[in-house]
Amino acid sequence: MKRTKSLIAAIVFTFASVACTQISVKEVQERNSKTLPDIEIWPQLDIAVKKSDDVEARVAAVLTGMTLEQKIAQMIQPEIRDISVEDMRKYGFGSYLNGGGAFPNDNKHATPQDWIQLAENMYQASVDASLDGSTIPTMWGTDAVHGHNNVIGATLFPHNIGLGATNNPELIENIATATATEVMVTGIDWVFAPTVATVRDDRWGRTYESYSEDPAIVYEYSKAIVRGLQGKPGKNFLGDSQVISTVKHFIGDGGTVGGDDQGNNIASESDLFRLHAQGYVGGLTSGAQSVMASFNSWHGKKLHGHKYLLTDVLKDKMGFDGFVVGDWNGHGQIAGCTNDNCPQAANAGLDIYMVPTAAWKPLYENLLQQVKDGTIALSRIDDAVTRILRVKIRAGLFEKPSPANRILSGKTQLIGQQSHRDIAKQAVRESLVLLKNKNNILPLSPNVSVLVAGDAAHNIGKQSGGWTITWQGTNNTNEDFPGGSSIYDGIKQRIEAANGTVELSETGQYKTKPDVAIVVFGEEPYAEGHGDVEHLDYQRGLKSDLALLHRLKADGISVVSIFISGRPLWMNAEINASDAFVAAWLPGSQGSAVADVLFTDALGSMQYNFSGRLSFSWPADPNQATVNVYDFEYNPLLPYGFGLSYGDENVLPDNLSETYEKSITQTSGATLFTGTMQKPWELRVFSGHNLQDITASTATVDNVYYRTVDRVVQEDAFRLAITASNNNSGVQIASKNYFREDMSAQAQSNAVLSFMLKPESAIPNEVLLSMNCETVSDTAGSCAADLNIAEALLALPKNEWSVFTVDVQCFVQKGVTFENMVVPFQLGSKEAFTVSLSEISFTFNQAHEANLSCAD
Incomplete structure (x- = not known):
């Protein structure tokens, strides 16, 4: 040690x-003892990009010729699913975005040419003055957070938590440069990266988007990634192969109470600077041109409406002269605001409203009126537009060819090119942290017999995590990653080249007893909001992965565990059951590089050593979510900076404590859908016997249309639109491969099936809520049941969210056997019906208050 x-x-x-x-x-x-703002805490930054008289003169000239309508349009950023090319021609939006899981033509498998064509169409509409009188070019923003992660075939690098373990700023700059190149191929100008949160509570669902709990790493990495994305200030700054970067989310998102996404940060102002501002110090000094406001609050006040922090601190004191963009309808969370009406955000210093959904149009109209009636000063609008124009001019958007005609545009061979994948492989190798290596079992010889097990072994989507093609990183298959490789792919290649033998079995069953088992397992993909957890106990109450490890050990097989996760988790039992344990984080699309470190060559020579070191402290118990280096009391299981290399003495025994004081109450019931599907359940739309898996943010089957929508946070709900048909049509939650799941507990303790819904059309005469434990058809059998809930739905307000509960005894009495559940939720109709749904689960002790009760 x-x-x-x-x-x-x-x-x-x-x-x-x-x-x-x-x-x-x-x-x-x-200053920690002070409660009042203390502006002297904040530095005046020496920002690498200085104001230029030429640029300022051009900005002033453009601004002078603009109407108020044109200025407001520069401040509006809608999303591609909610605007058309004609909307762009009419309004001339200053920018637009694709949210996670949004694609050209609503097609997850849109080609790079499809992305380029949409960029070209939007650009040409923006400079077409025929309707709005404006020729100011628009710019497209995208969440390229670990590569160009929305585009099929792009190189996906390890997520930030893994990059932090490399402690290699030069590598980070190379990753950013490669990402910028792949983004520019598709004609996009601007990326919403880097995330520079310093995470203090690992229960936060965005922990993996942070480089470290240590502000020093965040500071250095922010400098490096901004340089890589934008280029170094000078001759080639924001040139033909660079993109505008965004340091986000200002400020304190990694320090909310309880790790609550979009929650409240109560740090003192000095700690806000010392811990949470260092990424901005680094990124802004390197010349980052945009900053994204955060969803979180600081001492109860939302950052989107925080004038002191956005204007007094960031712009005036620190000297940031680019623009501040909002996050996904974040302005609507300010007290007194809605998504379509929020002058408070502009007055606080927000320059661009990110306003997906149809709310962009009333917001535009409201902002116009609020300037005319003096609610927002024209000088504030002019300041915002000046900042937007300044960045556009610095980026050369007025001079660069249109997106389809830029130097890199259309060179699709650059997307996923080998040199980029080689950088990704280097990052994978350097990010691996060896926590345990009993009897120096690693490195392995490749000419042995190896069993590869675990549900992450041959699953590129799982190893890549959230923000991977889809927003939450779910519903992807290996076929969605051309040019990518699973961890198993690399192991297989190594072993077969050395004439060893390898067998892949997710469940750990084998034909021939192996010399060693490599078990790859870990967290399911998730992104913001849906990734928040109550504790750090891995698989509490389930422990299926631990059972697999125990079974292999009982067979006398040595076990090497490769753990896939977006945060350190308490898993003493799994570590005890492993001879070697590797924290692999979320390695991205090039999983084969893991084998480069695990194995020697055929002659027994080491290829690559373990060099990754923990950038997050590893917890000693599930409640130790806030253990961080430099804490006054610091007693993690493994400290920040820990990591073994080959030949180091092993420090973790096989008898780590597997018990703890359960101070956290486990949630009762079974959750099916919370914005993402919960394992083992999968979501499908159906029309009669025709079913289609949900693999993107939109789906259509016959007369049914599905689309994700927002209820509280981004895409935490979905809309179902059914047109009249002879078939019962709708949405179904079913077990994977229609395996029968034991849900006997949900048939007891006065449980209810609970879900939120918002009727958006007239209620049909028949709306069937169904369960099925025998067949997958819509015809009730001996173990299936339908309830017509239409009459009960009539009592709910239209176009408003309501909680709807059904006593599970209604299904039990109709013959549903919960011990063999296949479809715990299905909603359908033969008539036209549009409804949005969210938060589908079973809860206990609610039957007496159910909307539908079946008490004897």
Whole structure:
């Protein structure tokens, strides 16, 4: 452990000398005690991109010729699913975006040419003055957070948590440069990256989007990635192969109470700077041209409406002269605001409203009126538009050819090109952290017999995590990753080249007893909101992966565990059951590189050593979600900076404690859908016997149309639109491969099936809520039941969300056997019906209050 402690000491010194030179320890203590704003905490930054007289003169000239309508349009950023090319021609929006899981033509498998064509069409409409009188080019923003992750075939790099473990800023800059190239091929100008959160509570569902709990790494990485995306200020800054970067989310998103996504950060102002602002210090000094406001609050006030932080601190004191863009309808969360009416955000310093859904149009109209009646000063509008124009001019958007005619546009061979995949493989190798290596079992010889097991072994989507093609990273198959490789692919290639034998079995069943088993398992993909957890106990109450490890160990097989996760988790039992344990994080599309480190060559020579080191402390119990380096009391299982290399003495025994004080109440019931499907359930739309899996944000089958929508947060609900048909049509939640699941607990304790719904049309005469434990058809059998809930739905308000509950005894009495559940939820109709649904689950002790009760 001496090497680890030395590393920590070195990093503490680096952080103290580099990131916090502005204030002394005494000043930190004094300012921690203050409750009033203290602007002197914040530095005046030496920003690499300086104001230029030429640029400012051009900005002023363009601004002078603009109407108020044109100015407001520059401040509106709609989403591609909610505007048309004609809308762009009419309004001349300053920018637009594709949200996670949004694609040209609503097609998940849109080609790079489809992306280019949409970019070209939107650009040409924006410079067409025939309707709006404006020739100002628009710009397209996208979430390219670990590569150009919305585009099929792009190189997907490890998520930020894995990159933090490499502690290699030069590698990060190379990754950003490669990402910028692939983005520019599709004609897109702007990426919403990097995320520079310093995570203090690992229960947060965006922990994997953070490089480290240590502000020093965040500071250095932010500088590097901004340089890689935009280029270094000078001759080639924001040139033909660079994109506009966005440091996000300003500020404190990684420090909310309880790790609550979009929650409240109550840090002192000095800690807000010392811990949470270092990514902005790094990124802005490198010349980042945009900053995204955060969903979270600071001491109860939402950042989208926080004038002190957005204007007084960020713009005036720190000297940021680019623009501040909002996050997905984040302005609507400000007290007194809605998605379509929020002058408070502009007055606070927001320059661009990110406003997906149809709310963009009334927001546009309201902002116009609010300037005319003096609610928003014209000078504030002019300041916002000046900042937008300044960035567009710096980026050369007025001079660059249209998207289809730019230097890199259409060179699709650059998307997923080998040099980029080689960078990704390097990142995978350097991000792996070896936590346990009993008896130096690693590295393995490739000429042995190996069993590869676990549901992440041959699953590129699972190893890539959230923000992977779809927003949550779900509903992807290996076929969605041309040019990618699974962890199994690399193992197989290594072993077969050395004349060893390899067998793949997700469940760990084998034909011939192997010499060693490599088990690849971990968290299911998730993104913001849906990734929040109550505790860090891996698979609490399920422990199916632990059962697999125990079964292999009982057979006398040595076990090497490869753990896929977006955060450190408490898994002492799984570590105990492993001879070697590797934290692989979320390695992205090039999983084969894991084998480069695990195996020697055929002659026994080491190829690559383990060099990754923990950038997050590893918890000693499930409640230790807030253990962070530099804490006054610091007792993790494994400290920040820990990581074994080959030949190091193993430090983790086989008898780590597997018990703890359960201070966290486990949620009762069974959750089916919370914006993402919960394992083992899958979502399908159906029309009669014709079913289609949901693999994107939209889907159509015969007379049924499905689309994700927002209820509280992004895509936490879906809309179902059914046109009249002879078939019962709708949506179905079913077990994977229609395997019978034991849900006997949900038939007891006065449980109800609960879901939120919003009727958006007239209620048909028949709306069938169904369960099925025998067949997958819509015809009730001896173990299936339908309830017509139409009459009960009539009592609910139209176009408003309501909770609807049904006593499960209604289904039990009709013959449904919960011990063999196949379809726990199905909603359908033969008549035309449009409804939105969210939060589908079973809950206990609610039957007496159910909307539909079947009590004897």
